Amino acid sequence: MTDQTAYNFAYLDEQTKRMIRRAILKGVAIPGYQVPFASREMPMPYGWGTGGVQVTAACLVPEDRLKVIDQGADDTTNAVSIRRFFQRTAGVAVTEATAEATVIQTRHRIPETPLTEGQILVYQVPIPEPLRFLEPRETETRKMHELEDYGLMHVKLYEDISRHGQIATAYDYPVKVEGRYVMDPSPIPKFDNPKLGGNAAIQLFGAGREQRIYALPPYNEAISLDFDDYPFAASKADHACDLCAAPDSYLDEVITDDQGSRMFVCSDTDFCASRRKAGHVGPMGTPMAGG
Amino acid sequence: MITISNLSKSFTLHNQGAAVIPVMAGANLAVSAKECLGLVGASGSGKSTLMRMIWGNYLAASGSIIVGDVDVAKAAPREIIALRRGTLGYVSQFLRVVPRVPTVDVVAEPLLTLGVGADEARGRAMALLAQLNIPERLWSLSPTTFSGGEQQRVNIARGFVHPYPALLLDEPTASLDAVNREVVLSLIEAAKARGAAIIGIFHDEQARARLCDRLVDVTQFTPKAVQ
Amino acid sequence: MWARWAHRWQGADVDTSIWAKMKTQPLLSVRDLSKFYGGRIGCAGVNFDLFPGEVLGIVGESGSGKSTLLSCLAGHLAPDRGEVIFATAEGPRDTVLMAEAARRRLARTDWAYVHQNPRDGLRMSVSAGGNVGERLMAVGARHYGQIREAAVDWLGRVEIAADRVDDRPSAFSGGMQQRLQIARNLVTGPRLVFMDEPTGGLDVSVQARLLDLLRGLVREMGLSAIIVTHDLAVVRLLADRLMVMKGGYVVEQGLTDQVLDDPQHEYTQLLVSSVLQV
Numbered sequence: 142m143t144d145q146t147a148y149n150f151a152y153l154d155e156q157t158k159r160m161i162r163r164a165i166l167k168g169v170a171i172p173g174y175q176v177p178f179a180s181r182e183m184p185m186p187y188g189w190g191t192g193g194v195q196v197t198a199a200c201l202v203p204e205d206r207l208k209v210i211d212q213g214a215d216d217t218t219n220a221v222s223i224r225r226f227f228q229r230t231a232g233v234a235v236t237e238a239t240a241e242a243t244v245i246q247t248r249h250r251i252p253e254t255p256l257t258e259g260q261i262l263v264y265q266v267p268i269p270e271p272l273r274f275l276e277p278r279e280t281e282t283r284k285m286h287e288l289e290d291y292g293l294m295h296v297k298l299y300e301d302i303s304r305h306g307q308i309a310t311a312y313d314y315p316v317k318v319e320g321r322y323v324m325d326p327s328p329i330p331k332f333d334n335p336k337l338g339g340n341a342a343i344q345l346f347g348a349g350r351e352q353r354i355y356a357l358p359p360y361n362e363a364i365s366l367d368f369d370d371y372p373f374a375a376s377k378a379d380h381a382c383d384l385c386a387a388p389d390s391y392l393d394e395v396i397t398d399d400q401g402s403r404m405f406v407c408s409d410t411d412f413c414a415s416r417r418k419a420g421h422v423g424p425m426g427t428p429m430a431g432g
Numbered sequence: 433m434i435t436i437s438n439l440s441k442s443f444t445l446h447n448q449g450a451a452v453i454p455v456m457a458g459a460n461l462a463v464s465a466k467e468c469l470g471l472v473g474a475s476g477s478g479k480s481t482l483m484r485m486i487w488g489n490y491l492a493a494s495g496s497i498i499v500g501d502v503d504v505a506k507a508a509p510r511e512i513i514a515l516r517r518g519t520l521g522y523v524s525q526f527l528r529v530v531p532r533v534p535t536v537d538v539v540a541e542p543l544l545t546l547g548v549g550a551d552e553a554r555g556r557a558m559a560l561l562a563q564l565n566i567p568e569r570l571w572s573l574s575p576t577t578f579s580g581g582e583q584q585r586v587n588i589a590r591g592f593v594h595p596y597p598a599l600l601l602d603e604p605t606a607s608l609d610a611v612n613r614e615v616v617l618s619l620i621e622a623a624k625a626r627g628a629a630i631i632g633i634f635h636d637e638q639a640r641a642r643l644c645d646r647l648v649d650v651t652q653f654t655p656k657a658v659q
Numbered sequence: 660m661w662a663r664w665a666h667r668w669q670g671a672d673v674d675t676s677i678w679a680k681m682k683t684q685p686l687l688s689v690r691d692l693s694k695f696y697g698g699r700i701g702c703a704g705v706n707f708d709l710f711p712g713e714v715l716g717i718v719g720e721s722g723s724g725k726s727t728l729l730s731c732l733a734g735h736l737a738p739d740r741g742e743v744i745f746a747t748a749e750g751p752r753d754t755v756l757m758a759e760a761a762r763r764r765l766a767r768t769d770w771a772y773v774h775q776n777p778r779d780g781l782r783m784s785v786s787a788g789g790n791v792g793e794r795l796m797a798v799g800a801r802h803y804g805q806i807r808e809a810a811v812d813w814l815g816r817v818e819i820a821a822d823r824v825d826d827r828p829s830a831f832s833g834g835m836q837q838r839l840q841i842a843r844n845l846v847t848g849p850r851l852v853f854m855d856e857p858t859g860g861l862d863v864s865v866q867a868r869l870l871d872l873l874r875g876l877v878r879e880m881g882l883s884a885i886i887v888t889h890d891l892a893v894v895r896l897l898a899d900r901l902m903v904m905k906g907g908y909v910v911e912q913g914l915t916d917q918v919l920d921d922p923q924h925e926y927t928q929l930l931v932s933s934v935l936q937v
Contacts, residue, residue: 275782291797292798295796296792299796303786303788444923447928447929490921509899509900509915510899530871531867
């Protein structure tokens, strides 16, 4: 058992949580709009998910069941650390099963399993401003959002097509939310973009270093930007999962030896494990014990 | 068509001790359609000055210059520009053009600004250039390299490509040989016949006799003190 | 945009009263425009009307206030006094009092601004095609092929070879950059173009080519333009009307050839007589 009297519930003090909740409310009221908030110093450096952690901390209640994934996996270092952090400071139950979680904090992926009403998905966002790499001035990008002046966004896509013959953006693909704000969905692969719109869960985005929070309320529309003659295509590796034979999940490519042999496995570990438990076996998989 | 009443002009040279030079006072004349008025007078008496005032290039000190239904002396710049576009033509003594425009485009320009299609405008320009004996091989070159006589003929072509109801001609036959002088004179006669009101300065007595219905001596408008 | 509209109605026997009214209403009305820097005068008491299709030249030497005036007109500087009334689609509006959002929208559609230094008016890290296409994309163009076609067409009109459409402006010469800036500004058919010394800093032969281009485009598109320059030859070539400024005040204005050939004001006479003849 951890000594919970050392920290307030979920680490942050109540005033801070109140401030973050106000920012979240504003974000939910204006889908896709980046709300500035006073990001606190967290016990992890910038770039390690401080924004997502603050949003999660503000949302957690003692009855919640938390899942944390990093690039789809529950067992990588960051996911483990953040999960342990909340176990220590909030004492909430944790799970690896997407369907059982009430709050899911994710870095750079959306779980394959469709989410339901009542679930909250919290994204860790490095650079919240979709226009940042084209227009470095914050004063200018704010005006562009205010005036819906998004020509520059399409300029970037135009440049991609003229240089590469196709829209080369593979992740961090900008979307237009409810026909108004252009939003950076965090560096999720463009394969995940279709899951953003019409999603039953509340999706919250936290950028700690940049001090912004934004939100995608349930069932809101999020349309990936494209051209009429170069439509958006959610692409993935042309392969099925080697462990569970799933044909339509996002895959990680794993190099298995020095000769360059590789295998493709589901990026979403929980999804893969559930499928294997249900009896699906891929070309390189072995049947799971206790199916 | 053109009516001038009580026109006066003086130049004030501020940078030369504010010297005031009165050049015209109480000028009156009128020209109607199908009429050609010749301006005569000694060199420096104000013939070109009067013409430039009608064209709007020089400001009048007082009086009125009515061309059609516009008083050039009081009109706004855009009214004068509209007048120059369709109503008032001017063949000056000097050809002043953009150095890089081909001759045929120089001549066609008045039509293009009126909205005439490019092909038709060039066609009419080429017909006039041929009439004025400008060799075809020169049509695509800029007139800045032409001889004085050739430039004069280009100037004339530009002044006659559109049937202006009013025409100002400043020495149109100077520097022309007999053949081309004849062409120009017949162009002027044709313009007169179709209804143009013309004011011209001709040093050539024969041309004056042939074309002008009346003569006006501008020295009568020169202020007495200067005379 | 207006020229296209006017051209359609020319010759047709329709209700010309609206069209005639448009022609006689000024596109831009400036009243008592003034800008002060503490006790110094930037520009003072400027009044004029600009009609559709007119090109106004503003000349003066350094410190005359011409650049300040242009900045106030284009909405880059807030004047201390006066009105700048533009004939918007919804009727005449004082742009000085407009909300910034509305003014920026105007700057994207009906207005264009050509900077003296093309680098100020271009995105140097975006290809030529992207630069020209940006305004189109900003007003909703969503077909890559059509945007590219329009961009190539406009590059041709400003005499930039079509095979440079994917090159960055940093690879262009100064004259080419300036022509690219012009293409970028004119692609959406603005009604009013502000130009700040458009030929400044260019070689003489390049200047000449650019001036010819501007003349052609202004005439073809029926643009109104306000051109600030210190070069009298540029105004004689491009401008219908001329305003001479000294010390922040307009000392003379009128028809270009009249102001240059028969200058009335002492300063104008000095200016005209100072020009070197080649």
